[in-house]
Amino acid sequence: MTLTEQLWWGGAALIVLWLVAFGCALVATRNGVVAPGPATQEFGDDPEPPAVVSLLGNHWRGVEHAAAATLLDLAARGLVELRQPGDDPARSTVHLTEAGRAAPGLTPYEQRVLDRVSARAGNNGAPIGAIAFREDKRAASWNTALRREIIAEARLRGLSRHRFAPLLGSALLIGAFVPGALFAVAVVMGEHAVRAALSVGVAPGAALAFLLGKAQGERATPKGLERAGHWAGLRAWLTAHEDFARLPPASVTVWDRYLAYGTALGVTTLTGRLLGFDSGERRRVWSSYGGAWRPVRIRYPRLRPGFGASAPRLLQWAAAAGVVAAGLCAFALLRQPDWAVAVDAHGGGSLRRPGLVLSAGWVGSALLGLVVAGKCRRWTVLVAFLAMMPGNFVSGRHGWFSDAAAHEGPLPGELAAVAVFGALALYFLALACLERREPDTVTGEVLRMESRKGKEAARFLALDEGNTDLTTAWALPAASQGIATGAQVRLRVSRGTRTIRSAELVRVAMPEGDRAPAPKQDAS
Structure with a gap:
């Protein structure tokens, strides 16, 4: 066995030894059993x-x-x-x-x-x-500080202590990185780059240190x-x-x-x-904006088409929906029964199967729309390929695919899809036209702010305008800065897409009841 192999096996043995020692430490530092006293x-x-x-x-x-x-x-x-x-x-x-x-x-x-x-x-x-x-972040930090102060009080009273003694915790932490050091030396001796040696050396130590950190806590005296x-x-x-x-x-x-x-x-x-x-609660927040405390219900338009979109983006979506509607309509009108040839049991098969023809037309129209919308990715092509598989494997002279392919004119489902995508195209086009209007101005207090999936997606901003107990969240661009929960703001908004075009800070939030500083201008 070479020296390099000995280092690898030695590091693996040290990891096993560390895990055994860690397990023994967990068993030795378990809380004792609480014997309930009489009522x-x-x-x-x-x-x-x-x-x-x-x-x-x-x-x-x-x-x-x-x-x-x-x-x-x-x-x-x-x-x-x-x-x-x-x-x-x-x-x-x-x-x-x-x-x-x-x-x-x-x-x-x-x-x-x-x-x-x-x-x-x-x-x-x-x-x-x-x-x-x-x-959420403010609540988490506040409760974390509260827990830390309570634990300090319990230790002062002699009721609680660290689970691991300082010497034991330090020994386990140092021992967690010893195997990685052996691995790093083995990598260097194998004539690999120093960067690779650092990666291999730090990885096991970081994993073991993570386990040690999760086990840290309090135990009883x-x-x-x-x-x-x-x-x-x-x-x-x-x-x-x-x-x-x-x-x-x-x-x-x-x-x-x-x-x-x-x-x-x-x-x-x-x-x-x-x-x-x-x-x-996310959907019910108490607010005193306007002079009196009252609960304000919040609606989050997660499924609203065009929410937070700009005019160019709306035009792109309108074009994509129009392409899908036009593609489906053209395919449904031009499709002929002789496009689909039933497979002969002794003929070796045909690519023009009834199901394959229909699937290709429908999936192809959807792909064109995704390309125009800028949403076509590698996984999209894979999903499209899988979507065509059911129709590809269906063959024969009878069945739903065969009857649909032999049908003259558009199918009811195709007509419904054309109507839906056509309506979406008109809807996005109308929103894009409304975006050209002068934005409205609203003033109120920020009740909640929530992020959405995607770094570029607009955030939800719930605003209390003081005149209603129900509000619908606005779309705040992800790159916007200077707006915080509890602040009073003046917003210029587009009501069609519920997009905030600009925000001006009227009064900053007052953390923990402190006196508010002087108003700042232009927080957009």
């Missing part, structure tokens, strides 16, 4: 905050409902007030009290939740649905397991109350901190669902 309504001396209890109740894997539980705990302590004006808990409102405006000694995650409530509630309060974020057992007893006591799971957020005035702990432990399902600090 109890006592919190105990110096009880952990509901957010920390959420971590213990989720077996140190997450902090689900921790933000909602913290909000309820703030309400139980008089810093926040939750009101339910009617019978619908979803219409509850949240208000910041005078004590909450100058609350001292809050933990970082409690201050984070209070800041979010203050940003949305202001001086007059807000619906609880307005607490949710309007951007002995004290944490003990306290988790106590809170499991409280969960059993709360679960015994059948109506507790359906309590609304405003019932915190009656149940005090029990509602917060019940939410942290996953018992109060209704309250945990209503008090969401995530990205909220």
Whole structure:
């Protein structure tokens, strides 16, 4: 065995050895079993905050409902007030009290939740649905920071710790790249390029480091397991109350901190669902633009032909639809029964089979339209070839293909297709003409912005104009910059294609309730 081969086999053996060591580390650092304590309504001396209890109740894997539980705990302590004006808990409102405006000694995650409530509630309060974020990235970063602060509190209390000790984690991380180093040396000794050696050397280390990173997390301490057992007893006591799971957020005035702990432990399902600090609903957003809070429903015209298209693009689509309609019409009118020759069982076959003739005409017309539309790709030709296969394999004197090929004049399906594509051509042509008009001007607040598939596809921009509870998203060009969720903008739009031609920033978004800077001009 040559030295190069020994390096390759040595690197492979080290990978296996690393995986074995990694598996042993996973087994050795598993969480212990939580022994549930007896059902109890006592919190105990110096009880952990509901957010920390959420971590213990989720077996140190997450902090689900921790933000909602913290909000309820703030309400139980008089810093926040939750009101339910009617019978619908979803219409509850949240208000910041005078004590909450100058609350001292809050933990970082409690201050984070209070800041979010203050940003949305202001001086007059807000619906609880307005607490949710309007951007996925913003919601994810906020909740990630919240989780990090809760874990820091749990570690400070001696309830949680790193799953892998620093020395063990460092040893596994360094060991993950040792096999790659052997592989890189073997590649260099094989007289290959240095770039290839780097690629081969980094790949296995990156894969093993990825596995190590996915396994990183928290695990319990002995004290944490003990306290988790106590809170499991409280969960059993709360679960015994059948109506507790359906309590609304405003019932915190009656149940005090029990509602917060019940939410942290996953018992109060209704309250945990209503008090969401995530990205909220895509099709229903609370807005205060215009002076009063109200829910605004959003429609996304995903299947609307011509949405977000420019005038040249509309003309191209009109030409493509017209080509398909003309091709199908010409094929249907000129087709003769003698074009299709039935296959003779003893004649060796013929390329002019009934199904092949019809498939070639229909698929050929569609391909012409795709070429004109600029959508013809390699996979398109493959799909067209596969689309002709059913007709190619059909032979004989009887059957649907044979009867259709022998039919004089256009088939009903061909007439319908010609009508549809002809109507599309006229529709795109009419939209292109409308694009030449002077654009309209609309002003409002940006409710949501969502991307679409494709880098060049226009993004959805939902705008609240303040005069309706239903809005349809506009098409914002993908290259547009300077517009963010929550900003007030003045748009010049084409209503036919719902395209935003230009955007002017009237007032920037106010993150976390900060005072808005002076308006900027020309954000297009």
